Amino acid sequence: MSELFERQLIRAKRKVSLLEQMIEDKTRELYLEHSASERSNQFLNKILRSMPSGVIVTDPNFVVIMVNQAISSLLKKSESEILGCSFLEVLPVRGLTNTIIDQRHELLPSEQAEDLLIRPGDQANIPITYSFSIIRAPDQSIEALVCLVSDLTEKKALERQLLQSQKLESVGQLAAGIAHEINTPIQYVRDNTVFVRDEFRSLRLLLQDLRSCIDDSSTPQAHDRCQKIAARMAGLDLEYLLEEIPLALEQAFEGAESVARIVRSMKSFSHPGSTDKVLTSLNDAIENTVTVSRNEWKYVAEIELNLDPKLPMIECYPGELNQVFLNLIINAAHAITERSSSYSSGKGLIRISSGFFNGQVVITISDNGNGIPEENRSRIFDPFFTTKPVGHGTGQGLSMAHATITERHSGEILFESKTGLGTSFEIRLPLESDHSNFQTD
Incomplete structure (x- = not known):
């Protein structure tokens, strides 16, 4: 046992x-x-x-449950100040509400990305971009939402520098033409002022003789002086001078005005502009751009302006829109030049119109050039895409125009083209600036 x-x-x-x-x-x-x-x-x-990008993690109800140091630095808030807040209290995202999660717990849309301006505390506005991704549980319900936030300050500064560089490059390319445009009115200003100067010398001598005659009218020599004055008047052709001197002065005035207009247009076009949107007359912007680009198109085309005099002013970046208008006008002139070399026809026509439709300012720039080949139409807004010979185009013009209109101004740029008949670009800009993307105190 x-x-x-x-x-x-x-x-x-x-x-x-x-x-x-x-x-x-x-x-x-x-x-x-x-x-x-x-x-x-x-x-x-x-x-x-x-991570250099800010990270915000929320629960399905958009309550912040995790952040990183980058987002704290960007928002000038400590982690404890952000945790537990609603996402919309942290970033005022347009159109995003707690109700975008439907009863089936699906995010609509599943991902989204957008640029935004925020104002941390008393700091200046900071441009950011954000995007969402979804973390799902095995049953496909939403477990968490992750938002990536990137500071665009440096990127936007580089974009402004690039735009200004392109503008200065355009100014350099236009300089010879502008000098030629200024030279013509300056020439007749000079010729007319020389004419007035020379004839005034003769008139001055005549006036001196008249004064002497008046002073000596009681003397025996008065008759001789009058004869001398009569001879001088006959040599001067006073009727001709009385007619031509005012005309010469008027032409000189017109020439000076023409030069002043070109200089004003050039000054307005090349101005670096404000970092904020300002109220602007697009009609004035178009007219200034047409003036500074005149030497680019006047030999190949006529420009027909049909600008609505009642066009409302809009909040925009005028320098950037000037560059867009310039690119489209020069492209139109080049298209007409190519057509002329192919079909040997006379001057082409560039039509520019402005109007206000359905709450939008609409600018149309069309030409009767050779049109855009069908195989290139899907790529014309791609960066660095160009069909021009080396040295005649960088492929940046339409790409930057598209970015300026769509990203900087929340507008649209559309086009229609028919091979051999021409191209029409239509720019649509919202009248009222959307302030809902600004975080305010």
Whole structure:
């Protein structure tokens, strides 16, 4: 009996020892897994903290549950000030409400990206871009939402520098033509002022003789002086001078006005502009651009302006729109030049119109050039795409025009083209600036 008990005890001890070993192994395994998980969490937190983009994680109800250092720095708020807030309190995103999650727990749309202006505290506005991604549970319900936020300050500054560089490049390209445009009125200003100067010398001598005659009218020499004055008047052809001098002065005035208009247009066109939108007359902007680009189109085309005199002013970046108008006008002139070289016809026609329709300011620039080949139409707004020879185009004009209209002004730029008949570009700009993307105090 004791022997049986002893064997059972030995078996029990073995089982206990085996269980202890299993527990020890499992404990070690759990410890290693926990340590690995801790290291993984620490590593992920380091990655999160080191990311240059801001990260905001929310629950399905848009309550912020996690942020990184970048978003705290961007918003000038501590992590504790952001956690627990509604996402809309942190970033005022247009059109995003807590109701975009429907009853099936699907985000509509599943992803979105947009630019935004925020104002952290008393700081200046900061341009950002944000995008959403969704973390789903195994049952496809939304577990969390992750928002990536990037500061666009440097990018926007580079874009402005690039735009200004392109504008200055355009000014350089137009300089010779502008000098020619100024030279013509300056020439007849000079010629007319020389004419007035020379004739005034003769008139001055005549006036001096008249004064002497008046002073000496009672003397015997008066008759001789009158004869001298009569001879001088006959040589001067006073009727001609009385007619031509006012005309010469008028022409000189017109020439000076022409030069002043070109200089004003050039000054307006090349001005670096404000970093904020300003109320602008697009009719004036178009007329200024037509003036500074005159030498680019006057030999190949006529320009027909049909600008609505009642066109309302809009909030915009005028310097950027000037560049868009210039690119489209020069492209139209080049298209007409290509058509003329192919079909040997007379001057072409560039039509520019402005109007107000359905709450939008609409600018149309059309030409009767050779049109855009069908195979190129889907690519004309692509950066660096050009069909022009090397040295005649960078492929940036229409790309930057598209970005300026759509991204900077929330507008549209559309076009229609028929090969051999011409192209028409239509720019649509909202009348009222959308201030809902500004965070205010």
